[in-house]
């Protein structure tokens with residue numbers, strides 16, 4: 084099947100406006116402009132595009148929450164992409180930028196916005212510098228700015244740079260960061276559709292979500308809804324990293340490819356690195372619970388890992404081989420969450436601190452049986468008490484590895500007990 | 506003073522945001538100030554506050570929140586190696602040890618000639634190309650010892666020749682399509 088999102092893998096130089104246009108680019112926008120905004124929203128709803136930023140909320144429904152009528156509204160593209168193991172949005176914006184610009188424009192038209200902000204993590208500044216050409220060309224070509232394609236629809240587009248903070252991927256933290264406030268989440272409501280950027284109605288969508296929009300407009304909602312499964316329509320970009328032979332991004336039809344195929348398939352990762360045995364994988368960076376070899380039969384879709392107690396999330400798959408120390412892996416992930424906790428609420432700020440400290444002690448060989456219980460207790464005491472999902476994600480490495488690899492913890496603390504006291 | 510040096514560009518920066526929302530430019534302005542002053546010095550943050558017309562305390566709070574703003578002096582080139590989980594599975598921690606040895610510094614240290622600072626950072630979104638680092642926000646991927654030697658040599662040569670690469674300021678202020 085030809086790529087739907089990663090069209091640069093089929094069409095050379097599709098990042099150039101003329102190549103994009105020669106290959107059907109901006110036809111989706113033209114189609115949208117010939118329809119009423121309501122019709123566009125309904126088309127996206129019928130297609131069932133679910134958010135690709137992790138939570139899977141249907142984009143059409145999100146758009147329909149925007150108030151009708153005039154008044155300032157915004158589209159904000161979430162390109163913070165800072166979850167460990169995620170590197171898909173950068174490739175989309177670097178290699179096929181017009182599809183994202185076009186998707187954002189269709190969203191803007193559908194909800195009545197005339198301004199798009201693309202929030203890039205600051206570390207992607209170099210990629211943005213290259214992608215900037217696409218924006219310039221789109222302005223020059225009449226796809227951005229005033230009276231787009233003679234339709235009377237106006238829309239501007241700006242890049243905005245963060246400065247290194249995973250929490251700024253959370254939509255309300257992102258909006259605070261854009262507004263020049265401290266990049267911390269706020270407690271919803273208000274939802275962005277009610278009061279988002281500059282307290283105006285705002286749609287925040289992931290880069291990949293918006294890249295799905297133009298092909299839906301061109302090929303129709305039915306075509307899209309027929310791809311994938313009942314609950315997961317369309318295609319998904321999967322980021323494969325860790326101990327595989329050929330890490331990288333792969334586009335798959337939802338529900339059609341198992342994690343086993345992704346790791347061992349010839350068109351995907353071509354097996355484990357150095358022919359090692361598989362031990363476990365994190366399907367969603369550090370945020371989703373670790374899964375074991377049985378989950379390899381699960382497929383890539385929003386529901387595909389339900390039976391294995393985990394989730395696809397943004398599909399950042401970190402693969403670990405038989406030699407991986409799972410306590411070490413849990414420490415790495417917990418360190419990430421401790422580093423990235425924004426500090427606004429106590430359970431997350433203090434909890435991640437204690438989890439890391441305790442894991443560290445165990446890794447250094449100074450742990451006791453009691454430390455394992457502490458991990459359990461602290462992790463469970465954080466659950467359900469945090470303002471945003473980061474605090475919930477943060478316990479996942481500890482809870483997941485304790486559940487499946489408790490003996491690795493026990494062996495580390497027993498080692499200490501075996502040392503004779505002096 | 507960046508206010509004078511980049512007067513026109515800074516004006517265009519503010520024009521991206523609603524007229525009464527000058528605070529929105531705080532992150533780009535801090536990126537620019539950091540480039541000019543070498544790090545987010547008190548002077549740099551004061552200047553950003555005065556350009557925006559806000560309390561310097563606010564700017565200090567913002568600068569402290571984000572990892573890309575350095576609150577202490579750093580070398581001309583800041584090497585930030587990712588050793589988050591996905592990279593660590595592909596040798597990032599060993600890479601850092603090697604880099605420490607070659608540069609003769611520990612993490613967070615700066616070489617005596619003020620040329621390089623070495624840091625470790627969380628995921629940079631290039632996990633499939635580990636080990637990797639960013640140097641002044643430019644990515645260098647698929648690294649090994651040999652490529653690291655080359656990279657250090659290249660940056661030293663660039664510094665000697667007067668570095669003409671696009672700067673952070675160029676990258677932020679490039680938007681001239683209006």
Ligand SMILES: Cc1cc2nc3c(=O)[nH]c(=O)nc-3n(C[C@H](O)[C@H](O)[C@H](O)COP(=O)(O)O)c2cc1C
Pocket residue numbers: 133134135136137138139140142161162163164165166249250251252253254255287288289290292293471472473
């Ligand atoms: C801690 C945290 C980090 C997040 N990071 C990102 C991110 O980098 N990119 C993203 O699109 N969504 C991220 N999200 C999800 C956003 O809050 C939001 O759900 C998403 O941008 C909505 O877009 P979508 O519906 O198109 O997925 C994050 C959420 C949390 C709690």
Ligand code: SF4
Pocket residue numbers: 250267268423424425426427428429431432469470471472473474475
């Ligand atoms: S849960 Fe953590 S990251 Fe989220 S608001 Fe609270 S302290 Fe900040």
Ligand code: FES
Pocket residue numbers: 167168169587588589590591592593627628629630631632633635
């Ligand atoms: S873990 Fe290093 S770039 Fe993602």
